[in-house]
Amino acid sequence: MGSTSGQGGTYDFSFKILLIGDSGVGKSSLLISFISAAPEIIAPTIGVDFKIKLLTVGGKRLKLTIWDTAGQERFRTLTSSFYRNAHGIILVYDVTRRETFTNLSDLWAKEVELYSTNQDCVKMLVGNKVDRDSDRAVTKEEGVALAGELGCLFAECSAKTRENVEKCFEQLALKIMEVPSLLEGPNAQGNVFKEKPEPHSPPRRSCCS
DSSP: OOOOTTOTTOOSEEEEEEEESSTTSSHHHHHHHHHSSSOOOOOOOOSEEEEEEEEEETTEEEEEEEEEEOOSGGGGGGHHHHHTTOSEEEEEEETTOHHHHHHIIIIIHHHHHHHOSOTTOEEEEEEEOGGGGGGOOSOHHHHHHHHHHHTOEEEEOOTTTOTTHHHHHHHHHHHHTTOHHHHHSTTTBOTTOSSOOOOOOOOOOOOOO
16 A cells, blocks of 8 residues: 555545543644644633644554533533544543542543443543643553553643643544454555455464364
8 A cells, every 4th residue: 555645635544533531621722723823712622622633643644533512411411422433532630630540440430431422442541731730630650550451551741731632532533443353444444445355364373283
């Protein structure tokens, strides 16, 4: 397959990424920080918003559709369609507000379990607002421990200074590309495949050796 760089609309894989977590943890700021060069002051998300980002990771051109949701209870009705066919889920907390961290295990991780349709979906725990280190209420070690408990990748970042933001999304995308079942779904295949790609040959069994 030839290189697709320079052809704005083509990509190898398309992934649906969700941003979840309490209201005010900086989900929208993370998204804007990743999509554009400078963070903006943003009003709270009402319902669902999504942005698209094309980037090259691990030699593959990816189209990420990143869904941002309001953390408020009253928008819970949209959950099942929101979670459907997600390839990656980023659970965000604010390192300066402990309750946003405990809510990830008490509330959000349970919701992911309940609604996520992709069993192999890659999850990542992200502690935001590390630029406010003097106000920190959750240690990095606690974050690492919870990520291990929930089977998530882990990162800390700052949407304000953009520290580690791109790395979070790239690390998640690389991990998704390691999961064969996530690459085989109809929603993952990019529009660079005009025809159906050749199926991979099954590994040969050495039954006769």
